Amino acid sequence: xxxxxxxxxxxxxxxxxxxxxxxxxxxxxxxxxxxxxxxxxxxxxxxxxxxxxxxxxxxxxxxxxxxxxxxxxxxxxxxxxxxxxxxxxxxxxxxxxxxxxxxxxxxxxxxxxxxxxxxxxxxxxxxxxxxxxxxxxxxxxxxxxxxxxxxxxx
Numbered sequence: 001x002x003x004x005x006x007x008x009x010x011x012x013x014x015x016x017x018x019x020x021x022x023x024x025x026x027x028x029x030x031x032x033x034x035x036x037x038x039x040x041x042x043x044x045x046x047x048x049x050x051x052x053x054x055x056x057x058x059x060x061x062x063x064x065x066x067x068x069x070x071x072x073x074x075x076x077x078x079x080x081x082x083x084x085x086x087x088x089x090x091x092x093x094x095x096x097x098x099x100x101x102x103x104x105x106x107x108x109x110x111x112x113x114x115x116x117x118x119x120x121x122x123x124x125x126x127x128x129x130x131x132x133x134x135x136x137x138x139x140x141x142x143x144x145x146x147x148x149x150x151x152x153x154x
Contacts, residue, residue, distance in 0.1 A: 006027075006028065008021070008024045011023070011024055011027065044061050045088070045093075045109070046108075046109060046112050047112060047116060048060070048061050048113070048116070049061060050116055050117065050120055050121070050143075051063075052121075053065070053068065054068070054072075054078040054081075055078060056078045056079055056081075056082040056126065056145075057082065057086075057117060057121060057124060057126045057143055058082065058085060058086060058143075059086050059143065062088075063085060063086075064085060067084075067085055068081050068085045071084055071085070079126075079144065079145045080144075082126065082143065082144045082145065083142045083143070083144030083145075083146075084142075086142045086143040086144065087131075087140050087141070087142040088140065088141050088142065089138055089139070089140050090102045090105055090106055090109075090139045090140065090141060091137065091138050091139050092138075099137040099139065102139035103130065103132065103139055105139075106130040106139050106140070106141050107130055109128070109141050110128040110129060110130050110141055113128035113141070113143060114127055114128045117143065125145050126143050126144055126145045127143070127144075127145075127146065128141060128142070128143050129141070129142060129143075129144065129146060
């Protein structure tokens with residue numbers, strides 16, 4: 001079995017249920033040398049720094065003011081541009097991840113982002129949301145002000 005095929009569940013079974021998430025992270029990092037900043041970058045994905053720009057929440061780590069202004073000059077409101085500049089395609093970042101695993105990851109990230117939004121901006125209308133493009137099997141997460149709370153788009 002190559003590391004690309006490793007599955008956490010297989011390690012748990014092989015160790016009679018005595019194998020934690022931390023054990024799996026350790027096993028992977030012992031086998032594959034990752035850049036030292038990789039863990040910090042993952043932390044930023046799960047718990048990004050949030051700030052207000054043009055009265056909307058943006059994720060500072062990947063906020064691009066020029067792109068935001070381009071959306072605004074194309075006629076979008078700040079609230080409409082917000083969802084686009086905060087959007088992350090998980091199926092692009094994690095090459096080879098299955099659609100189902102990407103959905104599971106997206107739901108996890110959205111829960112964390114919503115906790116951060118609620119803590120830092122308790123009266124904010126914006127929320128984190130999963131966006132699914134079922135046909136192309138793409139999974140996105142973003143922060144925005146949505147008129148409906150639908151999690152699937154076709």
